[in-house]
């Protein structure tokens with residue numbers, strides 16, 4: 001039996017009811033959103049169920065939507081059922097002022113560093129993570145660089161005259 | 173081990189206090205020559221045995237994902253070059269395929285086959301470095317010198333196709349920037365003829381070599397379940413016995429037209445990883461040969477097709493730019509990145525040198541991606557290093573590190 | 586009459602080919618006189634011990650330079666020591682992130698004088714394409730650099746050319762340079778005592 005998107009959708013709505021929202025299929029890729037308190041429960045269900053068997057966490061990353069009041073930060077999980085070769089994408093949204101999301105490390109070891117990376121970039125606080133600290137950047141960094149409000153350019157650079165590039169501002 | 177130290181024979185007189193701390197802390201990296209890349213391992217060793225270890229990465233974090241949010245699509249290709257720089261073309265193609273998925277572009281068959289040739293060549297280049305470095309770390313330098321010459325042949329092919337050796341920026345959205353020259357095909361043919369001989373020789377040096385087997389068998393092993401839990405993909409996962417290969421699971425670039433096997437191991441140890449990579453090189457050679465023949469079969473106008481028709485992203489011919497108004501406008505629009513891409517959200521993955529290389533692209537209809545995330549296989553499976561080396565000898569841990577094929581550029585993004 | 590000195594000279598078909606440029610001086614049978622500066626410079630230049638500090642892509646190109654095809658050994662520099670204490674030439678290849686900066690500086694400090702530095706590739710020279718919050722905009726912000734090799738990555742030929750340029754510098758360096766006030770001021774400007 002091949003696992004279809006409709007079937008997965010039916011199973012999870014059966015189990016979690018209205019908690020599953022924003023179900024879409026961009027490019028045939030089942031995508032849905034769950035409330036942030038439920039992320040572990042849904043993942044556990046997807047992982048343990050004998051038919052669904054989503055036992056491979058392909059990817060975990062954060063996204064920042066500065067214009068969505070109250071749900072600025074998102075965590076996106078890509079899960080994969082390797083037996084039937086089906087993928088799905090699960091999203092969790094959280095406000096920027098209380099960026100607490102439960103960690104997936106107890107289910108997947110691979111979530112460990114990916115969550116640390118997400119913390120490093122977006123400041124999402126993974127509750128229950130065994131070792132939540134910066135991974136790619138220096139420990140002394142005091143902001144979360146991937147948030148949209150921070151500039152890309154190196155602020156300490158002094159050899160570049162921005163006027164030449166039409167970006168205003170010059171160094172005297 | 174630690175009990176042994178307590179049971180010192182009575183005639184050995186150690187200075188007072190010298191055995192209070194029974195283990196040694198050893199710092200391996202970030203500039204240690206054995207790490208072949210910049211990452212740090214802080215090891216707690218008891219004699220030669222590793223008790224625990226902790227990894228630090230991020231020493232060449234270059235903020236690719238942040239840069240990508242400011243760049244039009246075609247300017248992101250050079251960034252992908254620098255992810256896994258041992259097999260840049262695969263990353264380039266993966267990125268182009270992602271863009272094509274978002275834009276809904278269908279590429280002609282000939283483009284697909286040419287891409288397959290390039291991708292498999294770079295897979296060989298990648299595996300060849302990894303395997304020869306495993307050889308170097310287990311004390312056999314000659315294998316490295318044997319095969320490096322053939323990597324130069326591969327680089328010559330890349331040079332012929334795109335003009336660059338390592339950071340290739342090969343191809344464009346929709347195909348290639350120019351057709352393959354005859355010289356390129358000749359070089360591919362030459363490579364197909366000469367490389368198997370050397371690869372055989374390389375295998376003769378290692379595969380049944382007693383010293384090499386003793387060094388690599390049974391070290392750095394991992395079970396299939398643990399490997400999956402740790403998010404292993406690529407040769408490292410296949411060495412544990414799971415036949416997951418993106419080329420087969422979700423064929424891209426017409427991989428479904430080719431016949432090849434997925435080599436798998438059983439124990440997931442260093443020897444299996446080495447053998448899987450070696451076998452994959454043979455399979456890649458087979459694929460290149462098939463693709464090469466398929467490309468030769470095109471006749472008539474089909475034989476000159478090297479890109480799809482994507483006027484919004486594929487630069488017009490230079491000659492037209494100089495003489496035709498419309499082409500000039502397109503040229504400027506593309507170069508200045510003034511083309512809004514469709515809204516959407518795509519995930520595309522290719523089988524990179526190290527495993528599933530994924531691109532998660534969110535577009536809000538602007539000129540640059542709203543968010544681009546790279547699924548970097550290296551970064552994900554390096555987490556398992558602690559577990560792989562627990563209780564292992566220090567010298568084996570070094571081989572484990574090189575047989576995982578850790579590429580710092582990919583790890584740190 | 587003294588015969589021409591034949592040491593370090595190969596005779597190819599009657600034409601005398603000098604395999605290495607000797608410093609200018611007076612020579613006769615069994616002796617050669619020149620200045621100490623030149624002898625020392627000549628010796629140093631042909632026995633550089635490089636310390637490859639390879640972090641990323643450029644390091645892979647350096648691998649090609651040192652392997653069979655390009656063979657850096659032809660230029661008297663194949664003795665990579667991998668420990669800064671024994672080396673006198675630091676080859677920095679690849680991106681240096683801010684996290685890596687202090688480590689690079691420490692490696693430089695561990696090398697003993699006289700020491701030379703080559704920055705290989707755009708990243709090491711200027712930060713390259715990565716004008717980002719995490720990348721150091723050129724290693725010359727933390728250590729003095731003698732030769733810059735442009736390219737992203739430079740071809741192996743370019744790396745070899747950089748090495749030859751550095752050899753020229755080494756050969757011509759005066760023995761007193763490292764004790765001069767100017768040099769001390771240079772190091773001080775990097776915060777190195």
Ligand code: SF4
Nearest residue numbers: 642679706707708737
């Ligand atoms: S200069 Fe280019 S090739 Fe060299 S390390 Fe930087 S990005 Fe990589």
